[in-house]
Amino acid sequence: MILRKRNKPLPLQKYEALQARLPANSEHHPLIERQIEHATRGYQGELHTDKYLTIPSTRFTILKDVCLVSDKQTFQIDTIVITPNALYIIEVKSLRSNLTFDTNLDQFITGSGNRQSGYNHPITQAKAQKLKLQNWLFEHNQPNIPIHIFIAISDPSTIINVIGDHEKIANTVTHSENIPWKIIEYEKQYTTNQKYQHQKIGHVLLRHCKDFDLDILTEQGILPGQLIPGIRCHHCNHLGMKRVKQSWVCPSCQYNDRMAAIKGIDEYLLLVKPWVTNKEILNYLNIDSRYTVSRLLKKHPRLQYSKRRRRWERIQV
Structure with missing residues (x-):
């Protein structure tokens, strides 16, 4: 059951509206165009990943584009899948260049050859989201359900490279189409009789979910009177x-x-x-x-x- 659907992100809607209402010679256009391109690519990657979640949606509880507040801190999770045995965090990455996970140095690198760049490690980011969600569930008197994380690479043409422990990365990182089968594999490992009310947990999350938002006019230093x-x-x-x-x-x-x-x-x-x-x-x-x-x-x-x-x-x- 899909409890929360995915809509176009509010910041993306705002940037598109703002772009149309600024003078053609505005100095803000280059940054806004980059923001739109980045947000659009991320949104399309999330929609692409959503297509493969129709398989587990008939058996489990799914919430998309989750935004919660824990200890006065707002945090986002692309997708949450809740089963009778566990909760799965799915973070989507829409990077088109080659990806390299270096477990020896705990680095995440995009590109190849002389065109390589270092980025925040997506597994580290997902672990932080896991900790925040665990705290949130505790704050709201929810069961201590096991939580697993997945990094979904949305573009099927993206090549995933590993330096070091291949199994460590393979357990967490995969292309989007493999996510349902990863969840099913994890589910087979649970043999205990303890089962969680996944729909009940999902409804508690849903009641507290909000749409992630940004005040982009303040962020860009633009006054309402400057809009055409x-x-x-x-x-x-x-x-x-x-x-x-x-x-x-x-x-x-x-x-x-x-x-x-x-x-x-x-x-x-x-x-x-x-x-x-x-x-x-x-x-x-x-x-x-x-x-x-x-x-x-x-x-x-x-x-x-x-x-x-x-x-x-x-x-x-």
């Missing part, structure tokens, strides 16, 4: 869709989108802050009719008006 206003076309990213009858049309690519203005409000809530006034949306979407803005905000399915604060606030789902 207008209703964004989600087909070509052009800013300035025009109202035509009951819809919005892009003058650049002629794309028609009845929900374009609602998406624009959602984008403001995502990018700037979780509440908004009529005037702020009027300026952000560059709409010249207060009546139109008022009607859009009243129509929005995830907003409610606070009379005390005199603003529209996002409903917590």
Whole structure:
């Protein structure tokens, strides 16, 4: 059973929206483009790995894109699989170059020949996630279930090299398509009668899960007033869709989108802050009719008006 599905990461959504609303000559574009490329590659790698988890999902409990808080520290786990015997942490790596795990020096190297780079060791990172999750389970009075870690290499063309103890790496690191079989192999080793209520543990995790988020405007040193206003076309990213009858049309690519203005409000809530006034949306979407803005905000399915604060606030789902 898949309790928590994977959605496009909020930081990636924010970077894509921010990229479209900055002037073409903005100094921020190179960094934002790198962030989008990195986040997109990671997201696609996670989706690729998810395809192979349909096999264990019929028997076990799965949560994707898990973000929890333990001892006031936020930590993320790409995927958690819970069985009657154990819990499995799956961390996805979407690196396309050759990978080398050196167990003698405890190093992780990407590339080959003269084009090699050292990175944070993914096994060390996964072990840290394991410790944080163990602490979290203890804090929430959950059973001391065994936890195993896997590093899933999403690109099947990536070559995995090992210097030193091959078995040590092979037990943890593999291509994504092998993950279900690794889990099944581990499950065969459990012969005790003690079984864990994997669905119950999964629901406890789900209740405390949140979406990982970043304040990218503050991170990039950008003020809301620096964003270019207008209703964004989600087909070509052009800013300035025009109202035509009951819809919005892009003058650049002629794309028609009845929900374009609602998406624009959602984008403001995502990018700037979780509440908004009529005037702020009027300026952000560059709409010249207060009546139109008022009607859009009243129509929005995830907003409610606070009379005390005199603003529209996002409903917590």
